Amino acid sequence: xKKQMDGWLDTLKVDACPNMEEMVGxxxxxxxxxCRLKNTEQDPEWHGEGDVYIHTGMVLNELYQLLxxxxxxxxxxxxxxxxxxxxxxxxxxPCCTKRKEIKGIERVVSPGHEAKGRSYLAYRLAPxxxxxxxxxxxxxxxxEHHIPKRLVIRESGIExxxxxxxxxxxxxxxxxxxxxxxxxxxxxxxxxxxxLALFKLFAQEYGTWYSxxxxxxxxxxxxxxxxxxEVGHYDADTQDLIFGNAIRDREAGNITTPHEAVAKSYEYxxxxxxxxxxxxxxxxxxxxxxxxxxxxxxxxxxxxxRQELCGDRANQxxxxxxxxxxxxxxxxxxxxxxxxxxxATNLRQDFRDQLYELGYAYGALVTLVxxxxxxxxxxxxxxxREYSVPKQxxxxxxxxxxxxxxxxxxxxxxxxxxxxxxxxxSLLRLAI
Numbered sequence: 001x002k003k004q005m006d007g008w009l010d011t012l013k014v015d016a017c018p019n020m021e022e023m024v025g026x027x028x029x030x031x032x033x034x035c036r037l038k039n040t041e042q043d044p045e046w047h048g049e050g051d052v053y054i055h056t057g058m059v060l061n062e063l064y065q066l067l068x069x070x071x072x073x074x075x076x077x078x079x080x081x082x083x084x085x086x087x088x089x090x091x092x093x094p095c096c097t098k099r100k101e102i103k104g105i106e107r108v109v110s111p112g113h114e115a116k117g118r119s120y121l122a123y124r125l126a127p128x129x130x131x132x133x134x135x136x137x138x139x140x141x142x143x144e145h146h147i148p149k150r151l152v153i154r155e156s157g158i159e160x161x162x163x164x165x166x167x168x169x170x171x172x173x174x175x176x177x178x179x180x181x182x183x184x185x186x187x188x189x190x191x192x193x194x195x196l197a198l199f200k201l202f203a204q205e206y207g208t209w210y211s212x213x214x215x216x217x218x219x220x221x222x223x224x225x226x227x228x229x230e231v232g233h234y235d236a237d238t239q240d241l242i243f244g245n246a247i248r249d250r251e252a253g254n255i256t257t258p259h260e261a262v263a264k265s266y267e268y269x270x271x272x273x274x275x276x277x278x279x280x281x282x283x284x285x286x287x288x289x290x291x292x293x294x295x296x297x298x299x300x301x302x303x304x305x306r307q308e309l310c311g312d313r314a315n316q317x318x319x320x321x322x323x324x325x326x327x328x329x330x331x332x333x334x335x336x337x338x339x340x341x342x343x344a345t346n347l348r349q350d351f352r353d354q355l356y357e358l359g360y361a362y363g364a365l366v367t368l369v370x371x372x373x374x375x376x377x378x379x380x381x382x383x384x385r386e387y388s389v390p391k392q393x394x395x396x397x398x399x400x401x402x403x404x405x406x407x408x409x410x411x412x413x414x415x416x417x418x419x420x421x422x423x424x425x426s427l428l429r430l431a432i
Contacts, residue, residue: 020057048185059183085141118143140168244410280371283382334362
């Protein structure tokens with residue numbers, strides 16, 4: 001069965017155009033929400049074609065027509081990712097759809113289905129025979145497919161397009177959204193397609209469009225070359241801090257050239273702290289990975305602090321006190337320019353944001369280390385732990401995870417089977 005699945009997935013890289021029924025038949029076991037699309041309604045004005053299953057099938061057909069016209073640029077793994085991203089772009093609508101009164105009219109809405117879909121898929125794509133690059137592209141397409149029209153409507157400048165380009169392949173996103181809009185019945189389709197045409201023009205103008213001549217090129221390639229020439233003699237961490245700050249300053253509108261980034265770096269390049277933030281459910285191997293690879297780091301473990309203060313590492317009654325003590329220790333370590341690691345699940349966006357802000361405030365190099373496996377692998381890891389959590393707790397963690405995006409920290413690493421298999425944000429290799 002595995003060989004059959006691997007072979008089928010490989011055909012998506014070449015010329016296969018499977019219909020909706022075939023897609024659900026092959027992937028429904030691995031991605032159960034696919035089997036719920038037929039029972040998920042959509043607003044009749046915005047989606048006159050019917051339920052999510054019908055819509056997704058129409059979108060796939062529109063995509064295949066686009067691919068036939070553009071097959072010179074969308075090939076191999078990018079084609080595979082685009083087809084899967086298109087199939088799964090509304091995967092979370094079954095759990096997000098509800099009825100809501102808007103201006104006195106009851107409408108069918110699915111708020112947050114993009115981000116929820118990305119989080120849902122993060123653990124379910126891992127067992128499939130897909131490269132990490134493809135998984136990253138699919139998660140980006142699903143999680144960001146509402147952004148192109150928003151950038152145009154809000155008249156966003158280059159900063160919004162640069163930020164988006166670190167989350168997703170903008171060309172693939174354009175094709176997905178063209179198919180998404182074409183594969184529906186709605187009164188404003190013409191206007192929406194015009195928005196997408198403008199998105200393409202701006203993405204090309206701002207250098208965030210895929211380059212057929214140089215497939216590895218990104219919007220920050222010229223910045224990389226300049227920074228390598230200026231600070232390439234520093235160690236890798238220092239280079240990454242300078243590059244990471246340059247990107248953050250550029251996307252905040254604080255600077256416009258890499259020369260400014262180099263000038264700003266003089267004040268911190270010879271003395272700074274390093275903050276590693278773990279992200280993964282119980283049983284993902286965070287603590288053992290820290291022991292193996294971060295031996296010279298000062299570890300702040302919420303479990304250990306609970307043990308110190310409450311006598312029980314599982315005691316959740318004094319969460320505020322535990323968190324306050326952990327933050328106090330973190331601030332001291334950052335102020336002392338130490339290498340420090342925050343060992344907790346950090347599955348919620350708002351929890352991670354607090355840590356990022358502290359790290360940035362103290363001038364630290366901030367790295368998010370994400371542990372990505374299947375739900376079954378997490379369960380096995382949890383069962384093997386000395387201090388395992390109840391199965392229902394782990395299930396709740398997986399259900400409520402808010403999967404991070406590559407632009408959250410200076411560096412974004414993905415760990416699987418104890419090895420870092422993907423590094424984003426490094427000066428010498430900026431990757432989507």
